[in-house]
Amino acid sequence: xxxxxxxxxxxxxxxxxxxxxxxxxxxxxxxxxxxxxxxxxxxxxxxxxxxxxxxxxxxxxxxxxxxxxxxxxxxxxxxxxxxxxxxxxxxxxxxxxxxxxxxxxxxxxxxxxxxxxxxxxxxxxxxxxxxxxxxxxxxxxxxxxxx
Numbered sequence: 001x002x003x004x005x006x007x008x009x010x011x012x013x014x015x016x017x018x019x020x021x022x023x024x025x026x027x028x029x030x031x032x033x034x035x036x037x038x039x040x041x042x043x044x045x046x047x048x049x050x051x052x053x054x055x056x057x058x059x060x061x062x063x064x065x066x067x068x069x070x071x072x073x074x075x076x077x078x079x080x081x082x083x084x085x086x087x088x089x090x091x092x093x094x095x096x097x098x099x100x101x102x103x104x105x106x107x108x109x110x111x112x113x114x115x116x117x118x119x120x121x122x123x124x125x126x127x128x129x130x131x132x133x134x135x136x137x138x139x140x141x142x143x144x145x146x147x
Contacts, residue, residue: 001033003041004052006089014090018048018055018135021071024113028058032069032111035060044089046127048134051090059131063123070108070118073132077105082122086130086140096144100129 007013021028031054039047039060046061061068080102087095104125107117120128130140 001030001037004034004038006038006042006047006051007053008090008092009094011090013050013053013055014134014139015137016050016055017137018050018057021056021058021109024071024109024111028056028071029111031056031058032060032071036062036067036069039089042089045123046131047089048131050134050137057135059135061124061127061131063127065124068118069111070106070116071111071113073106073108073128073135075104075128075132076107076117077103077119079103082126083145084123084126086126086144088130088140090139091141094141096141098126098130098140098143099145100126104128106132 035047049056049058057072059070078101082102083099086098103121105119106128
């Protein structure tokens with residue numbers, strides 16, 4: 001495992017749409033491991049592959065309940081509304097109020113290629129939405145509510 005460099009504001013890769021993972025091979029497994037190590041080292045709650053310079057649909061999240069790894073995640077259900085303060089490892093020191101769904105269900109693959117569906121409420125819902133947005137070139141600063 002290795003700590004990768006986190007791409008920051010102004011890096012054009014953060015605005016690109018990530019490609020679907022067609023085959024889960026050693027490169028994807030290494031990417032997952034490196035992303036988790038990088039996220040923990042940076043004391044973050046989530047990380048998407050574009051943030052480490054890889055345009056693949058891969059995310060890792062840990063809001064304090066253990067790591068979640070998702071390959072090709074897609075949000076399949078949203079309910080409710082929450083508004084809360086958000087930050088991002090690609091925007092050190094920047095935070096803002098962002099409106100997100102209060103409950104989401106996400107479908108994706110685990111590292112063995114099995115389909116999984118996870119439900120997130122409150123902070124986990126926020127993290128799922130934030131990281132999936134990264135895969136589509138959308139950044140939290142695009143959604144910060146004006147005061």
